[in-house]
Amino acid sequence: MIKIIKSFFVFFALIFIVTTATGAYLVDSTTIPNNQFSIGTWYSPPEIIINEVYYDVDIPGGQAEWQNEWVEIYNNSSSQVNLKNWKISDLAGPDRIFLNDFIIPSKSFALITNNNSTWSFWPSIPTLTPKYELNANIGSGLNQTSDSVILKDDLGNIISQMSYSSGSDKHSWERSPAVSGNFILNNIPSPGLGI
Ligand SMILES: [Ca+2]
Ligand SMILES: [Ca+2]
């Protein structure tokens, strides 16, 4: 009897040693060398919308037309956006780059002009409206009857653009309703505000 028990013990001990040594019991996963996975991120540009273009300047005192044109944009994204290194141009170009920080809070308007003299002509601009001076024409300057405004991100993707092929003295082109509407000729420009 003892001999039988010893034989069983030796038998199972051998099975244990063999299976452990070969790993037969231990392999429960598959490893594929040099096979790496990463989660891709789609580029989702922030939603910045050209909302108003003041192309036909009415400034008493003879300010140069192209110094005081302005473009109003709106950040329709859910977070603030810094437009540093973004670009704005007209149809003829060239691109003008926002070389400095240009931070627009979520759901807010912001304004772009050539010269900071523009702001003094528009006391209605809300105090907190972000304003950017290019110290250069918007592109080559906004023509009175036909031109485009094009906004590109830092990678050169066109984020928003509008074109017009007619104009009226001292009017702006503005979206009505604000942000979502089509452009209409507006005889009461509204920098920093929607209509
Ligand atoms: Ca103009
Ligand atoms: Ca132009």
Ligand SMILES: [Ca+2]
């Ligand atoms: Ca406006």
